[in-house]
Amino acid sequence: MKLRKSEDSENEVELNMTPMIDVVFLLIIFFMVVSELSTLNLEEIELPLADESEVLKSEKLDARHIICNVREDGTIRIQGNSYKKEQLADYLKVEADAEEREPANPSNPAVPPSKLYLTIRAHKDTKFENVQNVFDACSQNGIYKTRVMATKDE
Template sequence: MRFSRPRRDPVEVNLTPLIDVVFLLLIFFMVSTTFETRQALELELPESTSGVAAEVSPVTVVITATGLYRLGERELSPAELPGALAAEAEQAREHGLVVEADGRASHASVVRVLDQAGQQGIQRVRIATTESRSSETTSPQAETP
């Protein structure tokens, strides 16, 4: 005797809800993620009308109004500056060094960085400035000495 088998529908996995959930998660993480390249410092850069825009350098020394230095994410005292700059000297010789000095920083602090750069053989040193306030926009500029 022959029994008839019940017909089964083919099993299908519906991927539409899975794709919807993945896109929602992607959008959530894109919106909620913050992109910070470095910590913000309250710097008042000097103004310049003859500066030209420069590419971003991987080696940047920031001089605060109080005379402290920042190289990358490290805060440095004046005594620590030579050793820290020596560690970054090879990259600075290749790509250049940018000095971002606060407008209220002492001249001696800036000269100390320039002197250390000269001792390390770094020849491409740029000083970051902003456009003169008479212009419509204010964007970072760099002068090549």
């Protein structure tokens, strides 16, 4: 009996927590990075109300899209960077050129339509001219697949 007791204390069952803690830390880092990235694209902006707006789920995964945030003061922000009107046109030109274009229309052969999607997230009280600047930069570069983001309910 005595011998058995000493054996038991030697072979004490210990749960090795190290791999679990490693994995948990990795998960935390992953979620932190992902939440950081999602806030880069979707800034905190009070969107206008539109009950007919819909969540587009069947979006083609291969289609590239840009989210353009327009703040109340008119600042245009994409991926955490601010752009002025002229800079935005240049940026969109680079992005549109990097993407495949559709065949050019005879009425506007200089700028073939781009396959790029652009979503505008504008503050509800911003002046429409700020949004118009974005539309303008899009039409200059053949980006016609534009969408406006809105909230469905208050």
